[in-house]
Amino acid sequence: MARYTNEMRERAVRMVAEVRPEHPHETAALRHVAGLLGMNTETLRLWVHRAEVDAGKRPGTTTKEAEEIKRLKREVAELRRANEILKSASVFFAKELDRPTTR
Numbered sequence: 001m002a003r004y005t006n007e008m009r010e011r012a013v014r015m016v017a018e019v020r021p022e023h024p025h026e027t028a029a030l031r032h033v034a035g036l037l038g039m040n041t042e043t044l045r046l047w048v049h050r051a052e053v054d055a056g057k058r059p060g061t062t063t064k065e066a067e068e069i070k071r072l073k074r075e076v077a078e079l080r081r082a083n084e085i086l087k088s089a090s091v092f093f094a095k096e097l098d099r100p101t102t103r
Contacts, residue, residue, distance in 0.1 A: 004039070012037055012044055013051045 015033045023029040030048065034041040052058035
């Protein structure tokens with residue numbers, strides 16, 4: 001279960017963006033907001049960086065792209081398993097066809 005709601009994350013990221021001009025660097029703004037909200041600075045930093053990547057302000061894999069990659073990896077694994085089953089079945093049936101019949 002997530003400790004913070006999506007609304008809380010969005011609010012925290014907005015607060016950092018709002019107070020950023022008042023601080024000499026991003027870390028100071030992060031510490032200030034994290035202190036106000038009673039959360040870990042590193043957690044907030046990760047949220048801010050993720051939001052920047054998703055908004056295209058920072059290079060990286062967006063959340064949407066990461067979800068798509070995860071989905072595709074699951075699909076590839078499933079297809080590989082199916083392929084192995086089909087290979088095994090084809091070997092089995094090929095042996096059955098090669099076996100001499102006695103009547």
